[in-house]
Amino acid sequence: MTKSKKEIIGIKSVSKIYNLGDTVVKALDNVSLSINENDYISIMGPSGSGKSTLMNIIGCLDVPTKGTYKFNNEKISEMNDNQLANIRNEKIGFVFQTFNLLPKLNSIQNVEVPLVYSSFARAERSLKAKEALKIVGLEDRMSHKPNELSGGQRQRVAIARALVNKPSIILADEPTGNLDSKSGSEILNFFDSLHKAGNTLIIVTHEDSVAKRAKRRIEIFDGKITLDE
Amino acid sequence: MNKILKNILIGFSAIRSSFTRVFLTSIGLTIGIFTVSIVTAAVSSVDREFAKSIESIGNDKIYVGRMPWSFEFDWWNYRNRPEIKEEQLDYINQYSEYVTQSSMKQNYWTKATYENKASWLQMNGVYPNYNDMMTGTKVVNGRFFSENEWKLQRRVAIIGGSVGEGFFEGEDPIGKKIRLGGVSFEVIGELEKTGSFTPTGSLDQVIIMPTTTFQRILTRWTWNEFVLQIDPNNREKAKDEVRMIMRVARKLKPDEEDNFAVNSADAFTKQFNQMKIAIAGMGLLVTSISLIVSGIGIMNVMFVSVRERTKEIGLRKAMGATNTDILIQFLSEAIAIAIIGGTMGILLIRTTLYFIGSAIANIDINGMGSAIDLQMDLLLTFYTFMVCVFLGLIAGMIPARTAANLNPIDALRHE
Numbered sequence: 001m002t003k004s005k006k007e008i009i010g011i012k013s014v015s016k017i018y019n020l021g022d023t024v025v026k027a028l029d030n031v032s033l034s035i036n037e038n039d040y041i042s043i044m045g046p047s048g049s050g051k052s053t054l055m056n057i058i059g060c061l062d063v064p065t066k067g068t069y070k071f072n073n074e075k076i077s078e079m080n081d082n083q084l085a086n087i088r089n090e091k092i093g094f095v096f097q098t099f100n101l102l103p104k105l106n107s108i109q110n111v112e113v114p115l116v117y118s119s120f121a122r123a124e125r126s127l128k129a130k131e132a133l134k135i136v137g138l139e140d141r142m143s144h145k146p147n148e149l150s151g152g153q154r155q156r157v158a159i160a161r162a163l164v165n166k167p168s169i170i171l172a173d174e175p176t177g178n179l180d181s182k183s184g185s186e187i188l189n190f191f192d193s194l195h196k197a198g199n200t201l202i203i204v205t206h207e208d209s210v211a212k213r214a215k216r217r218i219e220i221f222d223g224k225i226t227l228d229e
Numbered sequence: 230m231n232k233i234l235k236n237i238l239i240g241f242s243a244i245r246s247s248f249t250r251v252f253l254t255s256i257g258l259t260i261g262i263f264t265v266s267i268v269t270a271a272v273s274s275v276d277r278e279f280a281k282s283i284e285s286i287g288n289d290k291i292y293v294g295r296m297p298w299s300f301e302f303d304w305w306n307y308r309n310r311p312e313i314k315e316e317q318l319d320y321i322n323q324y325s326e327y328v329t330q331s332s333m334k335q336n337y338w339t340k341a342t343y344e345n346k347a348s349w350l351q352m353n354g355v356y357p358n359y360n361d362m363m364t365g366t367k368v369v370n371g372r373f374f375s376e377n378e379w380k381l382q383r384r385v386a387i388i389g390g391s392v393g394e395g396f397f398e399g400e401d402p403i404g405k406k407i408r409l410g411g412v413s414f415e416v417i418g419e420l421e422k423t424g425s426f427t428p429t430g431s432l433d434q435v436i437i438m439p440t441t442t443f444q445r446i447l448t449r450w451t452w453n454e455f456v457l458q459i460d461p462n463n464r465e466k467a468k469d470e471v472r473m474i475m476r477v478a479r480k481l482k483p484d485e486e487d488n489f490a491v492n493s494a495d496a497f498t499k500q501f502n503q504m505k506i507a508i509a510g511m512g513l514l515v516t517s518i519s520l521i522v523s524g525i526g527i528m529n530v531m532f533v534s535v536r537e538r539t540k541e542i543g544l545r546k547a548m549g550a551t552n553t554d555i556l557i558q559f560l561s562e563a564i565a566i567a568i569i570g571g572t573m574g575i576l577l578i579r580t581t582l583y584f585i586g587s588a589i590a591n592i593d594i595n596g597m598g599s600a601i602d603l604q605m606d607l608l609l610t611f612y613t614f615m616v617c618v619f620l621g622l623i624a625g626m627i628p629a630r631t632a633a634n635l636n637p638i639d640a641l642r643h644e
Binding site: 056059061062081082085086088089090096100102113114116117118119161 | 232235242544545548550551
């Protein structure tokens with residue numbers, strides 16, 4: 001971690017507290033974290049540790065109860081729903097464990113989904129989607145529907161979808177969890193190459209082998225960061 | 230704007246993927262729209278027919294008969310009333326200030342035959358001056374009977390506008406012999422076709438002859454009416470006056486009720502308006518019920534759609550869809566269902582009207598054609614379309630808001 005790099009994410013003493021009737025659950029407890037451009041980070045932790053909450057906050061799907069969250073120096077913690085949607089649309093690429101492709105749409109249409117919510121014309125959308133599919137090596141599967149693709153190919157479509165808006169960070173939640181080891185390592189190799197190409201990657205996982213690939217490991221337990229190296 | 234359009238397209242594309250469900254749901258609305266259209270068309274054509282009928286009854290006429298023109302028919306009371314007799318018309322002619330012209334009009338239904346064709350028609354026995362008193366129609370072919378023919382009880386007939394078409398099929402009816410109640414008559418005149426109804430029957434379906442011939446050949450027992458020409462400005466006064474003269478002519482005591490009725494077009498209008506309100510009211514009730522039911526159907530199917538696609542909503546939100554984007558997407562899906570139903574309704578009604586239309590053309594001899602000539606124009610289609618959009622909007626609002634307000638994290642986790 002070199003100081004010269006630009007900070008993308010600045011989390012300062014963030015807490016997320018859920019009120020479940022009588023009990024108060026501190027999913028995140030006074031967490032601070034800084035993520036710079038071209039970082040390659042893995043976040044590990046057992047279930048219930050708060051890693052999903054942290055991931056949701058980083059992904060602007062949720063807002064912290066306390067503390068400040070700055071994304072590219074913009075204060076996320078004070079934004080409304082529409083502004084958050086805008087940030088998610090333009091700055092964040094999501095990759096999910098279950099791929100979350102829309103079954104009725106073909107590869108191009110699936111990759112186009114984020115572009116639909118920004119102001120691109122139809123022709124431009126399809127051009128960008130095709131480019132993204134080329135990057136993940138699926139130029140020959142462009143008009144296939146998800147059920148005509150293998151697991152690894154589906155995840156690559158999902159990665160293309162995450163890349164298509166040229167986001168500031170790519171947020172992957174257990175990206176290899178539903179894949180066999182061969183396609184899993186393919187995906188991870190691909191992440192490595194994305195990192196080399198200058199992308200900022202955050203991978204949430206509970207597999208050591210996945211976490212080892214990252215240049216920086218963060219472990220979280222009981223809502224607190226226990227390791228950051 | 231472009232963004233709204235994109236969301237609408239996403240909404241529409243959902244229709245394609247669950248077409249059976251959408252189709253079945255929209256049938257409810259199809260039926261709803263069908264009823265709306267039938268009721269609207271029925272009311273508007275009844276209205277049109279009515280205006281024509283009023284014209285044929287005439288604003289400048291009053292009619293004296295046994296029964297009032299009323300749909301609240303107190304048959305048991307009226308049937309015992311004495312028949313309207315010709316000598317009472319003499320009283321009216323003698324004493325009335327307002328009646329400028331008058332004619333007897335006798336009614337009797339009998340079989341009319343020509344060669345191998347037969348039809349039940351209304352026979353009218355009238356005076357020669359009835360020719361000047363007809364409203365809404367006139368002799369367009371041949372002539373009316375003369376004073377002499379009336380005196381000599383000649384077997385001459387003037388036929389209504391539809392009668393000739395049925396019997397003579399385009400040949401000139403003048404001079405032809407038709408049999409009325411088994412007796413041969415010569416056709417001397419033909420009336421203009423009106424296509425309208427009066428309380429005493431269609432003007433196109435009559436055969437007119439002298440009262441003298443009528444009584445000699447057809448029947449002595451008849452259903453009689455006086456047709457009295459008046460100045461429409463004095464109609465109420467004239468009606469009062471005629472009523473008093475009739476009471477005197479019939480020697481009614483002051484405490485006895487009228488045993489006759491003085492009718493005019495305005496009474497008929499009142500009756501008719503009540504009927505129209507009743508038709509429209511029933512129609513509105515049936516229509517709103519079917520629209521509400523189909524609206525609930527759409528709402529139901531939209532809730533299913535939202536539930537089924539919770540994960541998709543979560544994903545779209547994670548990819549940057551705003552609440553408004555999702556709202557528009559699901560609203561357009563609901564509206565699309567409504568429009569599909571509405572379009573099917575419009576097609577259904579058009580087809581139905583087409584078949585009714587051609588069926589009516591075949592039985593037009595009864596003069597019914599124009600009465601059920603249901604109106605269906607572009608404007609009505611446009612209104613129907615707007616009703617569908619509105620209904621879709623209302624029915625889709627709650628499910629679409631539910632979808633729009635979903636929390637993306639929970640929605641993504643939904644299985």
